[in-house]
Amino acid sequence: MATLHTKSAARAMMAPAVIALFVWMIVPLALTLWFSTLRYSFYGIDTPFVGFENYTYFLTDPRFLSAFQNTLILVLGVLFVTVVGGTLIALLLDQAFFGQSAVRLLVLAPFFVMPTVAALVWKNMMMNPVYGVISQVLAALGLPPVDWLNNYPLLSIIIIVAWQWLPFATLILLTSLQSLSEDQKEAAEMDGAGPLSIFFYITLPHMKRAITVVILIQTIFILSIYAEIFVTTGGGTSSSNLTFFIATLIQLDGDVGTASAGGIVAVILANIVSIFLVRLVGKNLEA
Amino acid sequence: MARGISPTRKIGMTVLAWAVGFLIFFPILWTVLTSFKTELDAIAIPPKFLVFDWTTENYAAIQEQRNYFSFLMNSIYLSLGSTALGLLIAIPAAWAMAFSPTKRTKDVLLWMLSTKMMPAVGALVPITILFRNFGLLDSRIGLIVILCLINLPIIVWMLYTYFKEIPGEILEAARMDGASLVKEITQVLTPMALPGIASTILLNVILAWNEAFWTLLLTTTNAAPLSAFIASFSSPQGNFYAKLSAASTLAIAPILIIGWFSQKQLVRGLTFGAVK
CATH class of the missing domain: 1.10.3720.10 (MetI-like)
Structure with missing residues (x-):
C-alpha cells in the first residue's frame, strides 16, 4: 500500500521526532565528552586541555566508590523488594474477594505520588524517630524507636523507592497473571499438581516476560534516583548514588570537568548494565 | 476463578487483600488526615487517628504564605x-x-x-x-x-x-x-x-x-x-x-x-x- 509518494511523506513525518531525539542524544554526549578533557570550573578563567586528568581525579575520589556501591545496592534492593513483593501481591489480587477494584486503587496509589512528596512524607511522618508512625507502632509493641534515616540511610531510601515502585510491579505482574488461561491450571490440577508446583511450573514461566519488563524499566528509572536522596539525607557518602554525586560536583563545586568525566563514566556503566540486562533477558522479550 | 470457591476462603482473602491495600495506602491516608490537623495534633503522642479538631487552616496558610x-x-x-x-x-x-x-x-x-x-x-x-x-x-x-x-x-x-x-x-x-x-x-x-x-x-x-x-x-x-x-x-x-x-x-x-x-x-x- 506504500507508494513512493507516501514513503517520502512518511519520512518527512518521522523526521522531527528522529532529529529531536538524535540531537538530544548526541549533542549533550559530545559536549560532555569534550568538557571532560578540560580543566573547566565555573570559578576559573581558562579551560586548558588536560587529557584524562578529570577521569583519574573522578575515579580515585573515595566518594566515587561509595556512590557506585550505593547505586548497586539501591537498584538491587528495590528490584528485589518490588519483584518479590509485587508477585505476591499480584497473586493475592488475582484471587476472588470482595472489593477487588477498590483494593486495586489503594495498591496503585503510591505510584502517582511525586518523588519529593513520597520522600518527605516517609522521612517525617513515617520514619521520624520521635513522631513517626513506625516508632509509635514499635513503642506500642514495647520496642525501642529506630532513627531510620540517620542510622540506616540507604535502607530507608530503598524502602521509600520500593514503596513508590511496588504498585508498578504489581500492576504489570497482575496484568500478565490475568492473561494466563484457567484451562492450563485446571488441567494441571486434574493431574494432581499442588498450588506450589502450579506456581513454579505454570504461573512463573508465564510471568517471565512481565518480570523482565519490570526489571528493565525499573532499572532505567532507579539508576537516576535523585529527588528522594535530595530531600531525605541530602547526600553524603552513606547514601549518595552516582547520579546524586555527579549532580553535586556541578551544582555545589561548579567543577564542570570532573562532573563531565563522571557523566561519561555513568553513561558507560549504564550501557554495560543495559547490554548485560538485554542479553540476560533478551530471549524473553523476543517471544 | 468461576469454580466453586468456599465462602470462608473468599472472606479470608477479602480480609487479607484489604489489609495489604490499607498498609500500602497508609502513608497517603496519613498525609491527608494530618493535613486537617493543627500542628500540635500532627505531632501528638500517641498519634491521633480520626478524633482530633478537624481544621482547614493549613490549606489556607499554604495558599497565602508561600x-x-x-x-x-x-x-x-x-x-x-x-x-x-x-x-x-x-x-x-x-x-x-x-x-x-x-x-x-x-x-x-x-x-x-x-x-x-x-x-x-x-x-x-x-x-x-x-x-x-x-x-x-x-x-x-x-x-x-x-x-x-x-x-x-x-x-x-x-x-x-x-x-x-x-x-x-x-x-x-x-x-x-x-x-x-x-x-x-x-x-x-x-x-x-x-x-x-x-x-x-x-x-x-x-x-x-x-x-x-x-x-x-x-x-x-x-x-x-x-x-x-x-x-x-x-x-x-x-x-x-x-x-x-x-x-x-x-x-x-x-x-x-x-x-x-x-x-x-x-x-x-x-x-x-x-x-x-
Missing part, C-alpha cells in the same frame, strides 16, 4: 506544555511508522527506546551550561523542551501501539475515495485514534507532573513546579508536619485522580506495549 499558586501554575504549564509539544512531534512519526512501515521501522523504534536508557546525569553538565549561557535556567520554556524530550520515546511508542490497532483497510478505503493525506489524518484517523491519544496525554501529564530531576536541578523560583515547592519543606523549621501534609495533598490529588482513571493505559504506556 506563593503556592505560582508553583501550581508552573506544574500545569510544564506538564501541559511538554505534552502538547510531544504530541505535535510524535503523532506524525507514530502515524508514519504504523501505516507506512519499512524494514527499518522496528530499528527506529528500538533506537528511540534506547535513548531512554541514557542516564540523565550524562546530559546534566552540558544542559546546565547551555541553559546558563542562553539564560534558560529557571525558565519554563527550557524545561518544557527538556521534559518533552525525555518523554518523547514513551509518547511515540504508546501512540504507535495504539495506531497499530487501527485496521489499515479503513485507510485504503478512504484513499480509494480520493481522500488526501491531510484529510486521511484529520477525518479518518484522528477520530479512531482519539482514545489512544487521550491515554497518551494522561500518562505524559502524570510523568511530567511528577518529574523531579531536571525540575529540581534547573529551576529556583520562576519556573519551579510543585515538586520543587515540596522539596523546600525538607529543611526543618519547627513544627510543620500539618502544612507539609496540606501542600503534599494538594500536589498529589489531581495526579492521583487522573492516575486512577487511566490505570490500564498506564501498563501499556510504561511497558512500551510489551505487556497489555
Whole structure:
C-alpha cells in the first residue's frame, strides 16, 4: 500500500521526532565528552586541555566508590523488594474477594505520588524517630524507636523507592497473571499438581516476560534516583548514588570537568548494565 | 476463578487483600488526615487517628504564605506544555511508522527506546551550561523542551501501539475515495485514534507532573513546579508536619485522580506495549 509518494511523506513525518531525539542524544554526549578533557570550573578563567586528568581525579575520589556501591545496592534492593513483593501481591489480587477494584486503587496509589512528596512524607511522618508512625507502632509493641534515616540511610531510601515502585510491579505482574488461561491450571490440577508446583511450573514461566519488563524499566528509572536522596539525607557518602554525586560536583563545586568525566563514566556503566540486562533477558522479550 | 470457591476462603482473602491495600495506602491516608490537623495534633503522642479538631487552616496558610499558586501554575504549564509539544512531534512519526512501515521501522523504534536508557546525569553538565549561557535556567520554556524530550520515546511508542490497532483497510478505503493525506489524518484517523491519544496525554501529564530531576536541578523560583515547592519543606523549621501534609495533598490529588482513571493505559504506556 506504500507508494513512493507516501514513503517520502512518511519520512518527512518521522523526521522531527528522529532529529529531536538524535540531537538530544548526541549533542549533550559530545559536549560532555569534550568538557571532560578540560580543566573547566565555573570559578576559573581558562579551560586548558588536560587529557584524562578529570577521569583519574573522578575515579580515585573515595566518594566515587561509595556512590557506585550505593547505586548497586539501591537498584538491587528495590528490584528485589518490588519483584518479590509485587508477585505476591499480584497473586493475592488475582484471587476472588470482595472489593477487588477498590483494593486495586489503594495498591496503585503510591505510584502517582511525586518523588519529593513520597520522600518527605516517609522521612517525617513515617520514619521520624520521635513522631513517626513506625516508632509509635514499635513503642506500642514495647520496642525501642529506630532513627531510620540517620542510622540506616540507604535502607530507608530503598524502602521509600520500593514503596513508590511496588504498585508498578504489581500492576504489570497482575496484568500478565490475568492473561494466563484457567484451562492450563485446571488441567494441571486434574493431574494432581499442588498450588506450589502450579506456581513454579505454570504461573512463573508465564510471568517471565512481565518480570523482565519490570526489571528493565525499573532499572532505567532507579539508576537516576535523585529527588528522594535530595530531600531525605541530602547526600553524603552513606547514601549518595552516582547520579546524586555527579549532580553535586556541578551544582555545589561548579567543577564542570570532573562532573563531565563522571557523566561519561555513568553513561558507560549504564550501557554495560543495559547490554548485560538485554542479553540476560533478551530471549524473553523476543517471544 | 468461576469454580466453586468456599465462602470462608473468599472472606479470608477479602480480609487479607484489604489489609495489604490499607498498609500500602497508609502513608497517603496519613498525609491527608494530618493535613486537617493543627500542628500540635500532627505531632501528638500517641498519634491521633480520626478524633482530633478537624481544621482547614493549613490549606489556607499554604495558599497565602508561600506563593503556592505560582508553583501550581508552573506544574500545569510544564506538564501541559511538554505534552502538547510531544504530541505535535510524535503523532506524525507514530502515524508514519504504523501505516507506512519499512524494514527499518522496528530499528527506529528500538533506537528511540534506547535513548531512554541514557542516564540523565550524562546530559546534566552540558544542559546546565547551555541553559546558563542562553539564560534558560529557571525558565519554563527550557524545561518544557527538556521534559518533552525525555518523554518523547514513551509518547511515540504508546501512540504507535495504539495506531497499530487501527485496521489499515479503513485507510485504503478512504484513499480509494480520493481522500488526501491531510484529510486521511484529520477525518479518518484522528477520530479512531482519539482514545489512544487521550491515554497518551494522561500518562505524559502524570510523568511530567511528577518529574523531579531536571525540575529540581534547573529551576529556583520562576519556573519551579510543585515538586520543587515540596522539596523546600525538607529543611526543618519547627513544627510543620500539618502544612507539609496540606501542600503534599494538594500536589498529589489531581495526579492521583487522573492516575486512577487511566490505570490500564498506564501498563501499556510504561511497558512500551510489551505487556497489555
